[in-house]
Amino acid sequence: MSLRNYILPGLLIVIAAVVVAAGAVGLVTSGLRGGEGYLDPRIASYWEALDDGYVRCELCPRRCIVPPGGRGYCEVRENREGVYYTLTYGNPCAVHVDPIEKKPFYHFLPTTTTLSIAVAGCNLDCKFCQNWQISQVRPDETYNHVLPPGDVVELAVASACRSIAYTYSEPTIFFEYMLDCAKAARERGILNVYHSNGFINEEPLRELCRYLDAANIDLKGYSDDYYREMSNGSLAPVLRTLRILAEEGVHLELTTLVIPGENDQPEMIREMCRWIHTNLGDSVPLHFSRFHPQYRLLALPPTPVETLEEARRIALSEGLKYVYIGNVPGHEANSTYCPNCGSRVIYRIGYRVDPAGLSTGRCEACSTAVDGVWE
Ligand code: SF4
Structure with missing residues (x-):
């Protein structure tokens, strides 16, 4: 395992490069030109x-x-x-090769790697942001690489990545750069994945969907008050985004960060799962992710594992077929199970992934099709 240093103003983040079955992954910086501030408005x-x-x-x-x-x-x-x-076209402040499972995508090309890019800034202000060091600063304050779309794609090819991930901060705010990367990627047979807060207007989203292969959207909670108080946003536009992505046929997964005392009420979780089932169907993977204190919520405790397990029970009882618990290393609900016979089809522990129980998208034990993009 190797360590590389990644420098933001006044801040030293040490990022560990991770080795997974799919190969070595880590920070990509060698050979990239860069500098302080926005370089190519x-x-x-x-x-x-x-x-x-x-x-x-x-x-x-x-x-x-x-x-x-x-x-x-x-x-x-x-x-x-x-x-x-x-201001940030062609100037990502983060460029990294990740396992696709890190986004997280659990039903989309497991064990492959993705070239992740991000620029500074965000259109929400979540008190619990896990990437606040880049999402809550201006692009003038980060070290930005010079990486036009064609170079992003070549880097993905050279790094043996199957996809490019627009991620970490909020990709909607670098829409033009993301779109041009996605178009160039399509031409080279590289897929495009988007991890977003879903806070985007319909017209740009529909344009983006023409080039998107998969999206993981943060459904942060199921109340407008929660969105307003915790993120300075609102719920309805996010729900609209989810409906559009499903309608456009983009592979969709959802992530809910469960924060103790804030969005962990069983009634809220049940209502959210009912909405998902009714509007998106029963096969959308839902990731309940464990909160750890950070950014502006340092006084709160980590989410009890029992709370996540209760949320998962509720989601399953509402008919959702694939419900995960994230940020709890080694938890059995990090693996994928056949919706028919319950056999484990993909085993995950950390970023080690073993899809041995899955054969051409079907459960090895009972041959039931497991929803997802597997090839
Ligand atoms: S409306 Fe435009 S400028 Fe305002 S936050 Fe959204 S993307 Fe940024």
Whole structure:
């Protein structure tokens, strides 16, 4: 196991490169040019000019109205004399090879690796953010690589990645860069996966769906109050995003970070699972992830494992077929089981993955098809 250092202003993050069955993965920086600040601003998509040099951004439900010289809430889009720019095109602050299971995707090409990229900034402000070191800063404050879309794809090919993941912070805010990477990836047979908060407007989402192969959306809770208080967002746009992704045929998985005393009420979890079942079907994998104290919720305890197990019981009782417990190493609910006979079809412990119980997408024991993208 090797360690590499990754430097943000005033902060040293040590990232451990992980070795999994699929091969060595880790931080990718060698050979990439880079520098401080935003390096290649481009005219943005999805905005309109208003009076007096103001613009309105139409990329996400926040619909920021931005004065000349100002930036939107996400801090990566700027009004320059009445023209709206994206500041982070081609300038990711994070480039990393990950197991696909880390996103997490459990029903999408298991044991493959994905080239993950992210830029600084976010359109929400979650008190529990796990990547706040990049999501809650401006792109001026991070070390940004120079990596145009074609180079991203070549890096994915050279790293033997089957996919490119738009992830870590919120990929919607670097929409133009993500879209061009996704188009270039398609041409080379590389797949595109998106881990997002789902806070995006319908028109850009439908455009993105033309190039997306899989999406993992954070369904942070099932109440508008929760979204408002914990993330400065709202629930309805996220539910709309989920319906659109399902309708567009994008492989979909969901992640809910369960925070003790905040979104762990059994009634809320049951209602959420009913909504999923009714609107997305019974085969969407749902990941209940364990909270660990960080960012602005340092005073809360980690989620008790029993709380996650109770959430999983509720989801299964509501008819969802694939329900996982994440961030609890070695837990049996980290593996995949046949929805018919209950045999374990994919064994997971950490990022070690063994799909021996699955044969061409079917349970080895009873031949029942297991939902997912396996080849
Ligand atoms: S993408 Fe950024 S600038 Fe645009 S509406 Fe959302 S938060 Fe505002």
